[in-house]
Amino acid sequence: MTLRLHNTLTGTKDVFEPLEPGHVGMYTCGPTVWNFAHVGNLRAFLFYDLLRRQLSANGYRITHVMNLTDIDDRILDQAMHAGTTISEYVKPFVTAFFEDMRALRAQPAEHYPKATEHIPEMLAMISTLLERGNAYVADGDVYYRIASFPRYGALSHLDRAGLKAGARVSTDKYEKEDVSDFALWKKAQLGDEELGAAWDAPFGRGRPGWHIECSAMSKHYLGDTFDIHCGGVDLMFPHHENEIAQSEAANGKPFVRVWLHSEHLAEPSGEKMSKSAGGFITLRDLIAAGHDPLAVRFFLIANAHYRSRIRLSTEALHAAAEQVRRLREFADRVRRSQPAANEDDALVSHIVEIRAAYSEALDDDLNLPQGIGLVFELVREANAALDNNRVGTEGRRGLLNLIDEVDAHLDVMGGEEPGLADEVERLIAEREAARQAKDFARADLIREGLKQRGIALEDSRDGVRWRRVSHG
Ligand SMILES: [Zn+2]
DSSP, X not given: OOOEEEETTTTEEEEOOOSBTTEEEEEEOOOBTTSOOBHHHHHHHHHHHHHHHHHHHTTOEEEEEEOBBOOSHXXXXXXXXXXXXXXXXXXXXXXXXXXXXXXXTOOOOSBOOBGGGOHXXXXXXXXXXXXXXXXXXXXXXXXXXXXXXXXXXXXXXXXXXXXXXXXXXXXXXXXXXXXXXXXXXXXXOTTTTTTTOOBOOTTOSEEEOHHHHHXXXXXXXXXXXEEEEEEEGGGIIXXXXXXXHHHHHHHSSOOEEEEEXXXXXXXXXXXXXXXXXXXXXXXXXXXXXXXXXXXXXXXXXXXXXXXXXXXXXXXXXXXXXXXXXXXXXXXXXXXXXXXXXXXXXXXXXXXXXXXXXXXXXXXXXXXXXXXXXXXXXXXXXXXXXXXXXXXXXXXXXXXXXXXXXXXXXXXXXXXXXXXXXXXXXXXXXXXXXXXXXXXXHHHHHHHHHHHHTTEEEXXXXXXXXXXXXXXX
């Protein structure tokens, strides 16, 4: 088992080896908390989660840092219109971000640093860049001098001439030496004080640019050189190029060994989805429309490889919900089954093969869709074997192991509310007692109550069984 990851820097799938044996340091660009995260952001965040889980499956200990950008132009703008400070303005969106991550079952990172809590680290790095001639002050602003960093563009494989032609020209900043130079520090503007968006600095009171925060915070938590940096593909240029330029010039060391980028979400299809707030769809919108967050999770990580585009649609989410339902039902069925007396040897060896192929797919640049395809083939075969009472001790154990291995990534098959199974069993016993006592009204009430919670009861030869049912 060897994990291979597609490194944007080399353009190839490379065998992953961390700097420190057994430990991975990774930095992932997090949300700008000016609003709720939209589904495209969530795709990137769940890609980070998938990577994390595969690193864990490979036995690595992880130090994962995900920043919260709590200062930027949009936040200043919104806070001003709301008549509040930036720190007050972002609070509900920070809370909402963590709620979304929990609802989508993203494993928490080790650190969630906020930009405004690391201003001293940014000032230190900007001062170093000034001393080394990689930055200059122009009318109270500080800019990075791209001409001082010849390797600029290496990540996105753009040449300097192309960069200049493609650079966004900021027409209001004539003080820059070069149009593609970017701001490290922005001079305080009228109103910034009231917004709580100005800090003292040796080069004048102001606030940091966006790019410097990731360089300063990754250095603080992970050191000058670390293993993995991730982001959506839209961040590759200029954000990640700028991070490399800042960090390598200031630290005099290589910055990141492996860069991973996840693809965009294509424009949503379907009239209803496209209409929703101009294509800006949040998890809250999807839940309000009746979608299960776990179907959203499945759709975002399992329906397409992280480097391919996917298109959000109601149909795609319904299909994902159906796949989640089938996997859940299968897992429940295997867990509740008694080993049959007869073992199907062909099935047992097929399970071994599928388990190996699944883990190989995940080691091949996180190819979860391929792995899931294999699993669904086996589910059909195993369900037929269960129907015919051909799953013995070994087959059952192999299936349980596979379910655990798959759910280590998907996280949709287990994770009932703690104590739910016991409570359901207790309610089933109560209902049985009510039926014995001919209190059918009470028995129906219990059944209805469980149904409301997404649990269906089935009377079978072995007594009453329960299963989860999907909503909608
Ligand atoms: Zn970043």
